[in-house]
Amino acid sequence: xxxxxxxxxxxxxxxxxxxxxxxxxxxxxxxxxxxxxxxxxxxxxxxxxxxxxxxxxxxxxxxxxxxxxxxxxxxxxxxxxxxxxxxxxxxxxxxxxxxxxxxxxxxxxxxxxxxxxxxxxxxxxxxxxxxxxxxxxxxxxxxxxxxxxxxxxxxxxxxxxxxxxxxxxxxxxxxxxxxxxxxxxxxxxx
Amino acid sequence: xxxxxxxxxxxxxxxxxxxxxxxxxxxxxxxxxxxxxxxxxxxxxxxxxxxxxxxxxxxxxxxxxxxxxxxxxxxxxxxxxxxxxxxxxxxxxxxxxxxxxxxxxxxxxxxxxxxxxxxxxxxxxxxxxxxxxxxxxxxxxxxxxxxxxxxxxxxxxxxxxxxxxxxxxxxxxxxxxxxxxxxxxxxxxxxxxxxxxxxxxxxxxxxxxxxxxxxxxxxxxxxxxxxxxxxxxxxxxxxxxxxxxxxxxxxxxxxxxxxxxxxxxxxxxxxxxxxxxxxxxxxxxxxxxxxxxxxxxxxxxxxxxxxxxxxxxxxxxxxxxxxxxxxxxxxxxxxxxxxxxxxxxxxxxxxxxxxxxxxxxxxxxxxxxxxxxxxxxxxxxxxxxxxxxxxxxxxxxxxxxxxxxxxxxxxxxxxxx
Numbered sequence: 037x038x039x040x041x042x043x044x045x046x047x048x049x050x051x052x053x054x055x056x057x058x059x060x061x062x063x064x065x066x067x068x069x070x071x072x073x074x075x076x077x078x079x080x081x082x083x084x085x086x087x088x089x090x091x092x093x094x095x096x097x098x099x100x101x102x103x104x105x106x107x108x109x110x111x112x113x114x115x116x117x118x119x120x121x122x123x124x125x126x127x128x129x130x131x132x133x134x135x136x137x138x139x140x141x142x143x144x145x146x147x148x149x150x151x152x153x154x155x156x157x158x159x160x161x162x163x164x165x166x167x168x169x170x171x172x173x174x175x176x177x178x179x180x181x182x183x184x185x186x187x188x189x190x191x192x193x194x195x196x197x198x199x200x201x202x203x204x205x206x207x208x209x210x211x212x213x214x215x216x217x218x219x220x221x222x223x224x225x226x
Numbered sequence: 227x228x229x230x231x232x233x234x235x236x237x238x239x240x241x242x243x244x245x246x247x248x249x250x251x252x253x254x255x256x257x258x259x260x261x262x263x264x265x266x267x268x269x270x271x272x273x274x275x276x277x278x279x280x281x282x283x284x285x286x287x288x289x290x291x292x293x294x295x296x297x298x299x300x301x302x303x304x305x306x307x308x309x310x311x312x313x314x315x316x317x318x319x320x321x322x323x324x325x326x327x328x329x330x331x332x333x334x335x336x337x338x339x340x341x342x343x344x345x346x347x348x349x350x351x352x353x354x355x356x357x358x359x360x361x362x363x364x365x366x367x368x369x370x371x372x373x374x375x376x377x378x379x380x381x382x383x384x385x386x387x388x389x390x391x392x393x394x395x396x397x398x399x400x401x402x403x404x405x406x407x408x409x410x411x412x413x414x415x416x417x418x419x420x421x422x423x424x425x426x427x428x429x430x431x432x433x434x435x436x437x438x439x440x441x442x443x444x445x446x447x448x449x450x451x452x453x454x455x456x457x458x459x460x461x462x463x464x465x466x467x468x469x470x471x472x473x474x475x476x477x478x479x480x481x482x483x484x485x486x487x488x489x490x491x492x493x494x495x496x497x498x499x500x501x502x503x504x505x506x507x508x509x510x511x512x513x514x515x516x517x518x519x520x521x522x523x524x525x526x527x528x529x530x531x532x533x534x535x536x537x538x539x540x541x542x543x544x545x546x547x548x549x550x551x552x553x554x555x556x557x558x559x560x561x562x563x564x565x566x567x568x569x570x571x572x573x574x575x576x577x578x579x580x581x582x583x584x585x586x587x588x589x590x591x592x593x594x595x596x597x598x599x600x601x602x603x604x605x606x607x608x609x610x611x612x613x614x615x616x617x618x619x620x621x622x623x624x625x626x627x628x629x630x631x632x633x634x635x636x637x638x639x640x641x642x643x
Contacts, residue, residue: 122541127575131607131641133634141539149308149341157636167637174308 058084061092068224069104072195073162076220078213088116094210098179100201102214108194114142128192132156132167135194139185140171148173148181161188161195162222172203182207186218197221280330290351290388297352304338304354311339311359319525320357323368327375327446331382343536345460349378351387362526363533364459364549366556368518369452372443376453380438386431436491440498449515450498454491457484459552466548523558530559531598534566543574559595565604572604584608599628603638610641 061067061081066074069090081092081102092102108114110128123145124138133156140151156169166188174180183200199214201207284290304310311317316339325332334353344360355378357371365371381387436453444450461484499515506512537546547570554563568586571579587605590597606621622638629635 124539124541124573129611131611132637133603133607136634144536144539147308153633155636156634158640169633176308177303178306178308 058082066220066222070106071224072107073221073223075104075217075222078216078220079210086115088114095206098202099206100199100210102199102210102217103197105196105198108196110192114139114194114196115146120145126194128189130189132158132187135167135187135189136169136185139187139196139198143171143173147176149176150174159186161186161218164188164190164223166195171200180204184211184214190223280334289392290385293388293391294352297350297354300350301336301352301354304356307340309341311341313339313529316525316529323371324355324375327372327442327448328379329446331379335379335382341536343533343540347374347378349382351382351385353382359529359533359536363530363537364463364552365456365522366459366517366519367452368522368525369443369448369450369516370456371522372446372448372518373439373450373453373456376439376442376446377435378439379442380435381431383438384431384434386435390428390431433490436487437494440491440494441501444498444502444515447513447516449517450495450502451492452517453495454488457488457491460484461488462552463545463548467542467545469542469544527559531562531566534562535569538566538569538573541573543570546570560593561590561595561597564590564593565597565601568601568604572608580608599625599632602628603632603634606638 059082061077061083063077063079066076068074077092079094081094083090083092085091088106090104090106091097092104093100105114106116108126111125113123113125124141126135126138130138136153136156140153144151151171151173154170154172156167159166159168166186168184168186170182170184172180172182180203181200182203183198185196185198187194187196189195197218199211199218201209201211284294317337320337320339324335324337328335331353335349335355336353337355337357339362340356340358342358342360343363344358345364346358347356347361349355355375357375361374362371365374440450440453443453464484502513502515537549540546550563550567550570554560564586568583568590571583571586584605587601590601602621602625606618606625609618609621612618619642622642625632626635626638626642632638
């Protein structure tokens with residue numbers, strides 16, 4: 037009885053902390069993200085949403101997470117969540133390099149440190165010319181993390197998906213699955 | 227008089243006594259008063275409160291030991307924090323400056339350079355000193371850095387944290403008594419008065435630390451006139467910040483106002499210079515008071531671009547503009563500064579800023595010093611957006627020539643195709 041109450045309390049606590057209920061995503065069917073595009077999950081993930089993102093994880097978001105950022109409109113910042121003053125914003129007409137700078141400086145404002153970018157190059161996202169780059173950084177608590185970002189601008193909106201995780205073990209654990217998911221992205225036809 | 231009225235009156239008198247820690251601008255002079263009494267040869271130990279001897283820890287059964295233990299734990303977290311700058315050369319340089327100012331306490335001070343773009347330094351009672359990168363960006367010379375280091379050492383030597391902790395406990399006890407005695411009726415007012423009292427105490431500590439900082443930096447051979455210059459530069463930035471209207475309530479501020487500090491430090495720097503001159507009289511090899519500008523500029527050369535980028539990321543464009551103006555007045559590596567001026571315009575993106583950014587990048591390429599290779603890239607990207615293909619290609623190609631392995635080299639090559 038006590039265990040049941042504790043489990044319910046824990047579930048209530050977690051759902052109170054995130055924007056939507058925590059769900060299990062299974063690799064049976066394609067999943068539609070934010071009504072904007074669909075992806076093939078590849079493996080099972082735990083999924084939840086925040087104000088701006090849909091986040092998938094296997095071992096917990098601090099260890100690794102695949103983040104689908106809600107489409108960013110002209111003049112808006114990347115993440116709609118925590119309010120901070122003077123955040124960098126996406127503007128239509130930005131080059132991929134400028135978008136990369138917005139992403140990196142946004143993470144810096146959210147207390148990630150020693151941020152470095154590698155291997156920025158062009159890529160295709162469902163037929164749309166886009167970009168990708170790898171990055172690494174350290175959390176305030178000193179955890180080294182690394183990740184990759186894939187992005188594209190379509191109809192003046194910026195679409196970003198990034199996968200990152202703890203440098204030790206967790207990033208590599210589902211990196212290939214994350215790459216497959218990103219490669220499977222298909223925009224929803226209007 | 228009824229017993230309840232008597233107790234309330236007693237509580238009120240006690241409270242007013244506690245609040246008697248009003249602002250005492252005489253605290254600035256404490257270091258000079260102390261040093262007058264100990265004769266010509268000044269020893270650093272003479273400035274200390276009680277028995278803070280180099281290398282000694284407080285007795286385990288003391289409240290001070292409890293405070294040190296908390297600070298030791300905080301230091302463990304600091305060491306592994308993601309924003310600690312693990313650069314041996316920078317850390318060695320900072321430690322040298324700290325040791326020059328702290329003398330026999332050098333071994334007791336552990337210095338951590340922290341990558342935070344704000345002007346700040348702090349010292350914990352157990353000897354942990356943090357120096358933030360925003361301070362390193364803003365100081366013009368070693369003497370200005372030494373002024374801040376000396377100020378923090380003043381807090382350490384005078385054990386201000388311990389005094390503040392004891393005062394907080396006493397004040398909390400007084401408030402508890404007062405709330406009970408007055409049945410909690412004046413709870414809001416008394417809490418405000420308590421906060422004001424603690425803040426006033428803190429301001430007096432800051433004044434005292436400023437005074438000690440001057441004494442310590444002059445004893446270490448740094449020109450004490452540079453101490454006021456630090457605050458004048460910060461005042462300029464603050465005044466340029468259009469979003470920060472009004473200085474904030476002094477009553478609840480933990481620091482004296484900047485204008486008060488500048489005036490006090492200017493006054494006291496003359497005293498410090500006279501004192502130094504008396505100390506040097508009769509010596510065969512006289513110690514000169516120096517600013518240490520060249521040494522400082524050389525030490526910060528490789529880090530300034532990183533610190534400027536962090537500053538720009540805050541997107542406080544008014545303040546950063548004033549900071550760039552101040553750094554340009556200092557005159558070191560103008561090419562780099564003009565590049566970051568261009569970056570400020572590009573990121574600010576007000577009407578006309580694109581043209582201003584291009585002009586600033588071009589000025590960077592003509593100026594004394596070395597601009598980052600990114601000046602070619604950022605100029606090229608603007609030209610590319612303006613569909614000026616020829617000049618864009620030329621600029622981007624130059625970027626790749628200077629930085630063939632840049633993180634975005636492949637992206638640029640793709641744009642050039």
